[in-house]
Amino acid sequence: MADKNPFPGENNTGHIWDDNIRELDNPPPGWWMISLWASIAFFFGYILLYPSLPIGNEPTKGLLDWTSIGEYQRGLDVVNEVRAPFEEKIKGLTAKQILEDDGLTTYTLASAKVLFGDFCAPCHGGGGQGGPEYPVLVDDNWLYGGAVETIEQTITNGRKGVMTANANILKPEETDALVKAVMSGDPVKEPLYMAKGCVGCHGPDGKGMQVLGSANLTDKIWRFTAADQEQSVRDTIMHGVNFAGDAKTREAIMPVFGDRLSKDEIKKLAVYVYKLGGGQ
Template identity: 35%
Template sequence: MSKKHIDEISGVETTGHDWDGIRELNTPMPRWWVWTFCATILWAIGYAAAYPAIPMITSATKGYIGFSSRGELQQDLNYAKAGKMAFQEMIAAKSVQEIDADSALREFAIAGGGSAFKVNCVPCHGSGASGGPGFPNLNDDDWLWGGDLKTIQTTIAHGIRFDGDADTNVSQMPGFADILKPEQTKQVAAYVWGLTNIPSNPALAESGKQIFLDNCAACHGEDAKGNAEIGAPDLADAIWLKGRGEDSIVRQVTAPKHGVMPAWGGRLGDTTIKELTVFVHSLGGGT
């Protein structure tokens, strides 16, 4: 039996392998590491047997404990759905005023309404509900049709100038191109702009006041504060829906633009309409 070679530098026995004068030290892994490695192999075998692990052609092994991540997810979803249904049943049974007065229901309605808003209302009113040219900002306190809960609910449910709903909000500003002369239109535009800004010509604005009282006050009021019952906007609050400046006012007086909002009641249902109402009211501009 040949004697094992001992490395002169380290004093460790070699394996006997020799390559061009280079020898391999015989340094086996520590026992604790070997046993740990064996334990991980046993653990992997047990795990593969207990849980779905080995892929098949169209599925995978089921595992003897019957675990399923999809099944666990479905249980969580069913639990969440049951809790959601309880809140939705209470919302369906209560008025928007009662929902808003109940802190728990209000919180749930705002969350649900916010989700519905992102899906249905963002294309027009924007992701932050700040609107844009021709689309109202829902964060301010300027409301064409009123900003209380009941009015917001009616507006969302029945829309504005929506042909498919008999109860939709309807208002129509006449075009004054055939009623006022061009110079009179400029005068009334200067007056309206001068309610919150400095008109380009104060003399035009002064002349436009009487024209406004004779032709516009019936809807917008003598103080130009508007009338939410008929959707006539407040002209004295520096908030402009169709455009800013005297030229924009001239165009609107001459040939008015009338916005249209769909009636959402038939699409979303009463519960979602209530949630949207509470959400919109909570944005900060509700009254």
């Protein structure tokens, strides 16, 4: 710092570095001060109008009585108002009657999409494409039937089909023969199909029975898919499905939704699933 100010008359504070860098004592520009005071005014205005000060358990209410949840609720009310006439109509109709009305079907598909995403997609996939353990909803193959009423029933009450484990009653070569027969798509030709009782559930033609939810063994669609399809068939034959006596049995349970969703929601979901591409 210099003893004598080498830059007189320019209103510097006397702090001088490196010969000529010095601190001036000028007031901030007018626009800057205006902005500062405007910000301060804004601050007080905001506190006054909106919830802000955390006093006690809740913040101060603010003169506008505004809350974000309130704004959300108002938005939701507007949406519900638009939906109301459709929902009112749906209440009085069966799923089948909804399908007969193009406009209502369009509305139902749009509104049930969210329900499907929340409740069905975790197992059946966002587009109903299913998975190795979970049934495809977009094809024309149905264990219990593809009528919209049946789909509604399935969602309401859930499904739990049972296939016995056969590991104990089949010799290894008998298992091999049955696996081969099922893989061929024409299992009834194999004498063991009758002898070992497969016919009881899968029927004399091998096409399954929708009352029982037993799989059609003659079509191109597998209930349980795997990279090694033959191994998958073998596992199913040996350990069954939902069979209490076998620890390795397949678990395949469609949960009950009747207690989680309203009747109308289930109706809408049934229409949605029906319209995914496989409804019959």
